[in-house]
Amino acid sequence: MNVAGSTIAAEGFGAPGPANFQYPELFSVGGVDVTKPMVQLVLAAALISAFLIIAARGRSLVPGRLQFAGEGAYGFVRNSVGRDIIGSHDFQRFVPYLVALFFFVLVNNLFASIPFIQFPTFSRASMAYALAGLSWIVYNxxxxxxxxxxxxxxxxxxxxxxxxxxxxxxxxxxxxxNILVRPATLALRLFANMFAGHLLLILFATGGLYLISDYGGAIGYVSGAAAWILAIAISFLEMLVQFLQAYVFVLLNAMYIQGALADEH
Incomplete structure (x- = not known):
């Protein structure tokens, strides 16, 4: 979990804030500074591609575990989002886009819960708005x-x-x-949920450390332990939110595509 910028000092607890989401550049490519969230975008694309290729390789009538997982995720987006929202006549040509979008948002959200990464890519507003901009181009x-x-x-x-x-x-x-606000609200919903959830985790984790190491005493130890227990509980809740936000993002994309194809407003 990123705790850079949060101050745990003897004179008081420094509450986490937007500074916790700012990362220095890792390296530079062609004059472009590459940061951790940018690397996560590439890593997510690589992981998803590898998973889908491996899951599709050696397909059989009785699927193995990986093939079963891949087919289940594909079928979920294809049927529950694509066909049910866009309609059986037009949905099939949009399934690859919707499946790729779902996996991409989900993996980048789940990065917040993966040890040593522990940062949701779309808690950076620029990342969320760029993805919403792509959606805006597609449905228009x-x-x-x-x-x-x-x-x-x-x-x-x-x-x-x-x-x-x-x-x-x-x-x-x-x-x-219908034309101007949709991408902004689409991005804001994803960004705000990822930002708020990660900020809450930082607050309980660093707050618990402050209560135990700096406040001390029975109250400090009990309160700090309780804060860490809440941090663990919130981590599991965040995993549900990470999935739901990926689902909602793709669901809204499907609704916008259906609206663009409709013959009546």
Missing amino acids: AVGIHKHGLLGYLKLQCVPSGVGPAMLPLLVPLEFFS
Whole structure:
């Protein structure tokens, strides 16, 4: 767990904050400073690719454990997200994107719970907004490809069954909501959950250390031990949140794609 920037000093406890999420560059490539979260993105892509390749190699009618895990995860995203949300007519061509997106977000979230890494990649806002930007490009491109630019904008910005007198008010609101705000809210949801959960873990871990090592006494030892027990409990809760945030991120992507393909707003 990253505790750089949190001060545990004799004069008082320094609460963790945004400084705990700032990492110095590890090395530089072509003048670009590479940080730990950037390495985690590449590591996640490599791990996912290796897992899927190995799981698909030597496929058999009676799957082994790895093949069973891969097929289960693929089937979950394909059926519960792709087919159920986008619809049976169009969903299949988006399954590779949705599966890759789910695994990518999930592994980067789970990095927060893996020893010696213990940092959720998407607790850095720039990472979350970049991924949401990719989603924005995908679902808008899908809608424009099907309906044309003007037809897509009409479907997204002009509600059906609304009188002409209300259009000057509703059209800008719909454009703002459906075109501009979606990627921001998509990224903010992922970033805020990963940031808050990791910050809470740092607080209980460093707070427990402060209570035991600096505060001392019976109260300090009991309170510090309780803080560490809570940190362990929160760690398990965070694993559930990490999975749910990956699922929600992919679910919303599927909903936006379905909305872009729909013939009515």
